[in-house]
Amino acid sequence: MNVSHLACAACGQSYPPNRLYNLCRQCQKPLLVHYDLDRVALSTPQLADRPASLWRYREVLPVEHTENVVSLGEGWTPLLHAQRLGRQLGLSRLYIKDEALNPTASFKARGMAVAVSMAKELGVKKLAVPSAGNAAGALAAYAARAGLEAHIFMPRDVPLANRLECQYYGARVTLVDGLITDCGRLVAEGQDRQGWFDVSTLKEPYRIEGKKTMGYELAEQLDWQLPDVIVYPTGGGTGLIGMWKAFDEMERLGWIGPGRPRMVSVQAEGCAPIVQALADGARTAAPIAHPHTVAAGLRVPKAIGDFIILDILRRSRGTAVSVSDADLMAAAQQLAAAEGIFPAPEGAACVPALHTLLERGALKPDEQVVAFNTGGGLKYVDVWQP
Numbered sequence: 475m476n477v478s479h480l481a482c483a484a485c486g487q488s489y490p491p492n493r494l495y496n497l498c499r500q501c502q503k504p505l506l507v508h509y510d511l512d513r514v515a516l517s518t519p520q521l522a523d524r525p526a527s528l529w530r531y532r533e534v535l536p537v538e539h540t541e542n543v544v545s546l547g548e549g550w551t552p553l554l555h556a557q558r559l560g561r562q563l564g565l566s567r568l569y570i571k572d573e574a575l576n577p578t579a580s581f582k583a584r585g586m587a588v589a590v591s592m593a594k595e596l597g598v599k600k601l602a603v604p605s606a607g608n609a610a611g612a613l614a615a616y617a618a619r620a621g622l623e624a625h626i627f628m629p630r631d632v633p634l635a636n637r638l639e640c641q642y643y644g645a646r647v648t649l650v651d652g653l654i655t656d657c658g659r660l661v662a663e664g665q666d667r668q669g670w671f672d673v674s675t676l677k678e679p680y681r682i683e684g685k686k687t688m689g690y691e692l693a694e695q696l697d698w699q700l701p702d703v704i705v706y707p708t709g710g711g712t713g714l715i716g717m718w719k720a721f722d723e724m725e726r727l728g729w730i731g732p733g734r735p736r737m738v739s740v741q742a743e744g745c746a747p748i749v750q751a752l753a754d755g756a757r758t759a760a761p762i763a764h765p766h767t768v769a770a771g772l773r774v775p776k777a778i779g780d781f782i783i784l785d786i787l788r789r790s791r792g793t794a795v796s797v798s799d800a801d802l803m804a805a806a807q808q809l810a811a812a813e814g815i816f817p818a819p820e821g822a823a824c825v826p827a828l829h830t831l832l833e834r835g836a837l838k839p840d841e842q843v844v845a846f847n848t849g850g851g852l853k854y855v856d857v858w859q860p
């Protein structure tokens with residue numbers, strides 16, 4: 475295990491490895507895992523023989539003992555050249571990283587695989603999460619796989635598939651008449667009383683480690699060259715923050731150079747705190763009072779890692795774009811028909827965003843772009859056909 479320590483992303487306070495953590499005890503901001511990368515004796519050609527899952531990057535993941543790895547085959551998803559959709563949009567090098575192929579059909583599996591493995595390693599028995607959808611399903615599945623309890627709080631209006639899968643995975647599901655923030659409050663209350671460990675987005679440090687493997691995979695699949703632009707549907711921003719972290723780690727490992735993609739956050743018009751904050755030149759995002767969008771994964775009124783997301787968008791010379799529900803719903807059909815990829819609404823949102831970027835001149839027709847389809851469309855039958 476190569477973890478050297480954990481450090482607060484805001485105040486820098488350092489914490490020893492191999493312990494359970496939620497937020498920084500000094501400032502209540504997210505902690506990030508740091509590695510002693512000089513000790514990592516792994517070169518890129520050696521990866522060829524590794525398993526086709528995110529555990530191929532074992533040396534830069536926090537789990538110490540292999541027997542604690544809880545896996546359902548997450549990661550190593552395809553990177554597909556979207557030629558027909560690219561032609562329709564006017565992009566010659568558009569690629570889609572199809573995260574729908576993960577267990578539970580979304581990229582939440584990556585984060586939960588690592589978070590649940592670490593929880594198991596550190597002796598946790600009961601896990602809890604507030605979720606508007608896929609995080610709940612992924613936690614429920616990995617908790618079942620690990621033989622641990624999952625306590626899930628979801629707004630009553632979550633997509634039906636998310637509620638059903640949690641119940642089938644044997645999780646204790648509470649439906650809440652309210653928003654994700656209300657669910658979060660219930661988890662926080664139960665944390666002390668019931669002894670639950672809260673695995674909310676960025677409120678524990680290991681989900682990010684799972685999600686960062688998207689950055690490692692992207693580099694490996696593109697033969698250790700990063701694309702010009704990454705387009706990412708952003709709710710809590712775990713994947714965006716994780717990939718940026720992966721790029722830094724890979725550069726220090728000597729696997730890639732100093733170049734970075736321009737990072738683009740896609741949000742829904744009815745909940746676009748990051749788009750607003752970037753436009754305002756703000757360091758953090760103001761909470762959205764009445765968030766509304768069909769894309770449940772983007773219905774995050776206040777991301778605890780907003781300051782990290784905004785910093786990455788600025789440092790990469792990227793941007794943030796909002797799209798309407800009508801446009802992302804139509805785009806799901808366009809993407810499905812053009813490429814055979816039936817996307818989650820959140821993934822579909824990348825398509826109108828690409829259109830906007832081209833229109834604004836923020837993207838050139840021959841640049842290499844990777845858009846993330848973050849989940850599978852089949853989980854949203856009730857959303858497509860209300």
Ligand SMILES: *Cc1c(COP(=O)(O)O)cnc(C)c1O
Nearest residue numbers: 709710711712713771820848849
């Ligand atoms: C959670 C989720 C998102 C947002 O992911 P973050 O990394 O939290 O920004 C996007 N799409 C889908 C399908 C999701 O489930």
Ligand SMILES: [Zn+2]
Nearest residue numbers: 482485498501
């Ligand atoms: Zn701190």
